[in-house]
Amino acid sequence: MRYSQMLLPTTKETPSEAEVISHQLLVRGGFIRKLTSGMYTYLPLGFMVLQKVTEIVRREMNRAGAQEILMPMVQPGDLWEESGRWKKYGPELLRFRDRHDRDYCLGPTHEEVITDIARREMQSYRQLPVNLYQIQTKFRDEIRPRFGLMRGREFLMKDAYSFDADDAGAGRSYEIMREAYHRIFTSCGLDFRAVEADSGSIGGSFSHEFMVLADTGEDTLVICTSCSYAANVEKAAIGPYASPEAAGVVLQELVRVATPGLKKVNKVAEFLQVQPADLIKTMFYLADGEPVAALVRGDREVQSVKLKNLLGATDVEPMDEDQVWQQTRLPVGYLGPVGLEVKMVADQEVMQMVNAVAGANEKGMHLTGVNPGRDFQPMVSGDLRQITTTDHCPLCGGGLRLREGIEVGHIFKLGTKYSEAMTATFQDSDGQEKPFVMGCYGIGVSRVMAAAIEQNHDAKGIIFPLPLAPFQVIVLNLGPKDASYCQAAEALYLGLRAQGFDILYDDRDERPGSKFNDADLLGIPYRLTVGKTFEKEGKVELRSRRTGETQVLDVRHCF
Numbered sequence: 001m002r003y004s005q006m007l008l009p010t011t012k013e014t015p016s017e018a019e020v021i022s023h024q025l026l027v028r029g030g031f032i033r034k035l036t037s038g039m040y041t042y043l044p045l046g047f048m049v050l051q052k053v054t055e056i057v058r059r060e061m062n063r064a065g066a067q068e069i070l071m072p073m074v075q076p077g078d079l080w081e082e083s084g085r086w087k088k089y090g091p092e093l094l095r096f097r098d099r100h101d102r103d104y105c106l107g108p109t110h111e112e113v114i115t116d117i118a119r120r121e122m123q124s125y126r127q128l129p130v131n132l133y134q135i136q137t138k139f140r141d142e143i144r145p146r147f148g149l150m151r152g153r154e155f156l157m158k159d160a161y162s163f164d165a166d167d168a169g170a171g172r173s174y175e176i177m178r179e180a181y182h183r184i185f186t187s188c189g190l191d192f193r194a195v196e197a198d199s200g201s202i203g204g205s206f207s208h209e210f211m212v213l214a215d216t217g218e219d220t221l222v223i224c225t226s227c228s229y230a231a232n233v234e235k236a237a238i239g240p241y242a243s244p245e246a247a248g249v250v251l252q253e254l255v256r257v258a259t260p261g262l263k264k265v266n267k268v269a270e271f272l273q274v275q276p277a278d279l280i281k282t283m284f285y286l287a288d289g290e291p292v293a294a295l296v297r298g299d300r301e302v303q304s305v306k307l308k309n310l311l312g313a314t315d316v317e318p319m320d321e322d323q324v325w326q327q328t329r330l331p332v333g334y335l336g337p338v339g340l341e342v343k344m345v346a347d348q349e350v351m352q353m354v355n356a357v358a359g360a361n362e363k364g365m366h367l368t369g370v371n372p373g374r375d376f377q378p379m380v381s382g383d384l385r386q387i388t389t390t391d392h393c394p395l396c397g398g399g400l401r402l403r404e405g406i407e408v409g410h411i412f413k414l415g416t417k418y419s420e421a422m423t424a425t426f427q428d429s430d431g432q433e434k435p436f437v438m439g440c441y442g443i444g445v446s447r448v449m450a451a452a453i454e455q456n457h458d459a460k461g462i463i464f465p466l467p468l469a470p471f472q473v474i475v476l477n478l479g480p481k482d483a484s485y486c487q488a489a490e491a492l493y494l495g496l497r498a499q500g501f502d503i504l505y506d507d508r509d510e511r512p513g514s515k516f517n518d519a520d521l522l523g524i525p526y527r528l529t530v531g532k533t534f535e536k537e538g539k540v541e542l543r544s545r546r547t548g549e550t551q552v553l554d555v556r557h558c559f
């Protein structure tokens with residue numbers, strides 16, 4: 001491709017709303033342009049990158065035995081009523097009516113539509129297993145579309161759905177997809193981890209997220225330093241505790257102590273000459289609108305997704321001081337479980353505490369000698385707290401470290417959630433009608449493009465991994481007005497192109513400085529420069545964008 005003929009509007013200006021580097025570089029490099037909040041046009045160069053990702057995804061999905069289809073983007077509300085998600089999905093689902101006043105939505109995901117296909121088209125176990133996928137534009141009315149392609153409202157997704165006759169089959173389908181995902185992200189040239197994850201509103205009991213490691217990631221992962229264990233902190237399980245030696249521990253009486261003005265764990269601990277770990281921290285949340293008190297040890301944090309799962313709630317939000325006061329007339333900073341008339345859930349660790357300190361639910365007062373079981377009984381206890389690097393790997397006991405990650409793929413075992421709700425059944429070998437056992441598998445194709453940049457860039461611009469680069473080589477002609485330069489550069493361009501390389505030929509009448517800057521900004525892995533060394537010795541310079549290493553080649557040996 002000749003640069004002079006391409007719509008490739010690079011700019012020096014960084015859009016003010018572009019907070020993350022991929023957004024900045026995609027706009028500056030002329031890859032994308034914003035239409036409106038969360039919606040982007042892919043200009044030619046951007047579309048090339050998107051196509052590279054798409055081709056890798058398609059190749060590996062086909063190789064894994066999945067079959068490509070294309071479903072409508074507009075979906076009838078009736079199907080969502082059937083699955084129960086019309087009410088549950090929330091405002092991310094963009095709903096509207098047609099001229100006949102029927103409900104529709106723009107597809108944020110396609111479980112309903114695919115389950116409808118399955119119940120119509122698959123009647124017998126003989127037709128199973130089946131895995132169907134599509135690569136299609138999705139719409140989610142995200143509350144805060146931001147970070148460019150990382151969190152758009154309209155974005156490109158690969159979504160696949162597997163149908164099996166039983167759990168064992170569904171497990172195999174899941175494994176096949178897990179392996180395919182490993183191949184996809186490896187083929188993209190990305191540093192990633194597969195982590196155990198929370199299943200969110202799509203449901204199901206088991207899922208893995210594929211995370212591209214990058215400092216700007218929105219998710220925090222916990223990774224074992226000794227084994228392959230990796231998990232999202234939202235899910236990272238903390239094993240049950242060994243019971244403390246009961247013998248010899250004398251339970252103290254409850255004592256009210258004045259702690260005026262001391263609201264913070266550290267301050268209370270210091271004042272009472274105990275450790276933060278001796279305190280019980282009481283945090284108020286609204287779980288589906290109802291106040292709930294979550295108890296964790298003073299040096300721990302509540303993990304709200306674990307809380308949500310433990311409660312079986314759809315939504316949990318922390319309550320602020322005013323909300324707590326309005327709803328319960330209790331003073332934040334002095335909250336505690338003793339005598340509390342609010343639904344309580346406790347971290348398993350709290351249940352092992354003896355003679356703890358907790359708020360007395362009265363301004364300026366705490367209690368000492370607090371003992372779970374004797375002084376309060378939570379409705380439920382379990383794994384509620386955030387994992388930390390002082391914890392140990394649940395698999396091997398090794399050390400843990402935290403890394404930021406960008407979720408680019410998510411695979412779920414759905415089970416029969418949708419097939420049961422929508423009566424999608426097949427006749428099994430024993431003659432029985434059974435619901436399909438399903439799995440669903442998503443990849444944020446457009447997000448992969450952004451994540452690749454988040455992971456691979458420097459101060460000058462993008463450093464594309466070779467498999468995702470729009471062009472493998474950029475040929476710079478530094479003497480566009482000089483016939484001999486033009487001849488050599490042209491020969492390089494045509495010669496390499498004939499060998500099957502994707503080449504961008506910078507034939508523009510621009511100064512060398514701006515050609516070098518644009519080449520760096522666009523992140524094309526190799527740069528061939530027809531410049532001074534050509535003039536003097538008939539040689540061109542080959543430079544790697546990633547390492548900066550250069551090599552001088554004789555033009556005659558280039559092809």
Ligand code: ATP
Pocket residue numbers: 109140142149150151152153155157200202407408409410442443444445446447
């Ligand atoms: P997130 O937690 O980031 O909102 P999700 O859990 O809602 O993602 P899924 O429903 O699992 O996402 O969708 C499958 C994939 O689609 C995700 O792994 C992600 O890569 C991509 N994706 C989801 N939402 C967006 C978005 N708003 N913009 C771009 N890609 C997205």
Ligand code: MG
Pocket residue numbers: none
């Ligand atoms: Mg989401």
